[in-house]
Amino acid sequence: MDEVRIIEIKKSVFEDNDRDADLLRDELKKKGVFLLNLMSSPGSGKTTTLIRTINALKDKINIAVLEADIDSDVDAKKIYAATGVQSVQLHTGGMCHLDAEMTRQGLDGLDLESVDLAILENVGNLVCPAEFDTGATDNCMILSVPEGHDKPLKYPLMFSICDLVLINKIDVAPYFDFDFDKCEEYIKMRNPAARVIRICAKTGEGIDEFSKWILSRIKIAKGV
Amino acid sequence: MDEVRIIEIKKSVFEDNDRDADLLRDELKKKGVFLLNLMSSPGSGKTTTLIRTINALKDKINIAVLEADIDSDVDAKKIYAATGVQSVQLHTGGMCHLDAEMTRQGLDGLDLESVDLAILENVGNLVCPAEFDTGATDNCMILSVPEGHDKPLKYPLMFSICDLVLINKIDVAPYFDFDFDKCEEYIKMRNPAARVIRICAKTGEGIDEFSKWILSRIKIAKGV
Numbered sequence: 001m002d003e004v005r006i007i008e009i010k011k012s013v014f015e016d017n018d019r020d021a022d023l024l025r026d027e028l029k030k031k032g033v034f035l036l037n038l039m040s041s042p043g044s045g046k047t048t049t050l051i052r053t054i055n056a057l058k059d060k061i062n063i064a065v066l067e068a069d070i071d072s073d074v075d076a077k078k079i080y081a082a083t084g085v086q087s088v089q090l091h092t093g094g095m096c097h098l099d100a101e102m103t104r105q106g107l108d109g110l111d112l113e114s115v116d117l118a119i120l121e122n123v124g125n126l127v128c129p130a131e132f133d134t135g136a137t138d139n140c141m142i143l144s145v146p147e148g149h150d151k152p153l154k155y156p157l158m159f160s161i162c163d164l165v166l167i168n169k170i171d172v173a174p175y176f177d178f179d180f181d182k183c184e185e186y187i188k189m190r191n192p193a194a195r196v197i198r199i200c201a202k203t204g205e206g207i208d209e210f211s212k213w214i215l216s217r218i219k220i221a222k223g224v
Numbered sequence: 225m226d227e228v229r230i231i232e233i234k235k236s237v238f239e240d241n242d243r244d245a246d247l248l249r250d251e252l253k254k255k256g257v258f259l260l261n262l263m264s265s266p267g268s269g270k271t272t273t274l275i276r277t278i279n280a281l282k283d284k285i286n287i288a289v290l291e292a293d294i295d296s297d298v299d300a301k302k303i304y305a306a307t308g309v310q311s312v313q314l315h316t317g318g319m320c321h322l323d324a325e326m327t328r329q330g331l332d333g334l335d336l337e338s339v340d341l342a343i344l345e346n347v348g349n350l351v352c353p354a355e356f357d358t359g360a361t362d363n364c365m366i367l368s369v370p371e372g373h374d375k376p377l378k379y380p381l382m383f384s385i386c387d388l389v390l391i392n393k394i395d396v397a398p399y400f401d402f403d404f405d406k407c408e409e410y411i412k413m414r415n416p417a418a419r420v421i422r423i424c425a426k427t428g429e430g431i432d433e434f435s436k437w438i439l440s441r442i443k444i445a446k447g448v
Binding site: 070123 | 265266267293294295296298318320347348349350351352355368370371372374375377378379380381393395396399400
């Protein structure tokens with residue numbers, strides 16, 4: 001594949017998203033594909049984090065990317081140009097989240113043969129994406145320093161469903177009133193099992209730790 | 225009123241939100257209340273901007289605040305403590321936006337007698353709040369520098385419905401790749417009529433211009 005496809009996602013007809021998500025998760029497990037659902041507010045650094053992480057991992061495993069956006073196609077093009085991995089752009093047609101069926105429509109646009117890791121960059125939104133199981137193996141979110149350490153108090157569901165919280169843009173921490181200890185305390189309040197990793201996607205700090213986390217989770221999912 | 229009330233918002237039963245929003249707008253106009261709907265991503269600085277602006281305006285006009293949040297009540301308490309104006313906290317019960325009927329439920333919790341300006345701080349979300357007319361006289365949004373100048377490309381509806389875009393956190397611009405000219409160009413692409421004001425809620429820069437904009441819009445709405 002040498003260019004980025006755009007897929008106009010259709011609204012789901014499935015009544016029972018949770019059941020559909022479980023079905024998709026099973027199918028992916030059988031195919032040996034680990035699906036990581038990456039969520040955050042707009043502008044938290046999802047795409048930059050992905051580019052860094054894919055470049056750190058692409059010689060070890062096969063990766064494919066689903067980029068969900070309401071309208072533009074800049075992210076999928078950016079990912080493909082910077083990493084060379086197969087990427088599809090999903091247009092949600094104004095919708096604020098992806099569910100399992102919409103995710104499936106996106107996965108159908110990829111060649112999953114020999115793919116180990118598929119990453120879904122969800123719509124930038126801390127509310128709705130948390131309410132819909134996409135069928136992902138694991139959920140991960142990015143909270144960036146400029147957003148403030150109180151976000152786990154205000155968007156409880158998002159923090160409670162994530163296996164991993166990346167705290168991004170730590171390079172600008174000196175210019176913001178961001179309390180890392182309080183932030184981690186609030187995250188644990190919502191989700192005691194969540195892992196927290198501090199990163200700076202711009203400089204690459206912490207990306208190694210994030211990459212190792214992904215590899216270890218793939219191993220656990222494969223049962224090896 | 226010497227403390228902050230919390231109102232648990234009920235889901236709307238109205239089928240036709242646009243009609244209901246027009247009704248609410250008319251009612252408010254008759255009462256002489258200008259309703260400003262303030263929207264943004266999580267962590268863009270809505271509450272800090274409000275505190276600065278209310279303190280700049282409260283000796284000139286009577287102000288009341290509706291703080292919408294999924295769960296916490298920190299914002300309404302913060303507003304009341306920092307400004308002394310009447311504030312109610314609206315709990316949306318997980319919902320990602322407010323519509324006209326939900327806004328009405330919030331307004332019913334305020335004493336609107338002699339209020340000139342009611343400000344609704346909407347749920348932090350660049351997608352869903354743009355889809356529901358709240359009945360506000362004017363819509364305003366905040367885009368903060370750390371989110372990036374490409375947001376009008378990715379969240380077109382939000383930018384197209386706003387009368388005013390505040391670009392906040394301009395003090396940290398040297399630490400981010402934020403192109404102000406491009407940002408304004410993208411905003412105009414979505415909405416040629418939108419006014420853009422650069423502010424820094426932390427230092428107070430630009431708040432005077434924002435306050436003047438509010439006063440001029442109130443005058444226009446009152447037809448004086």
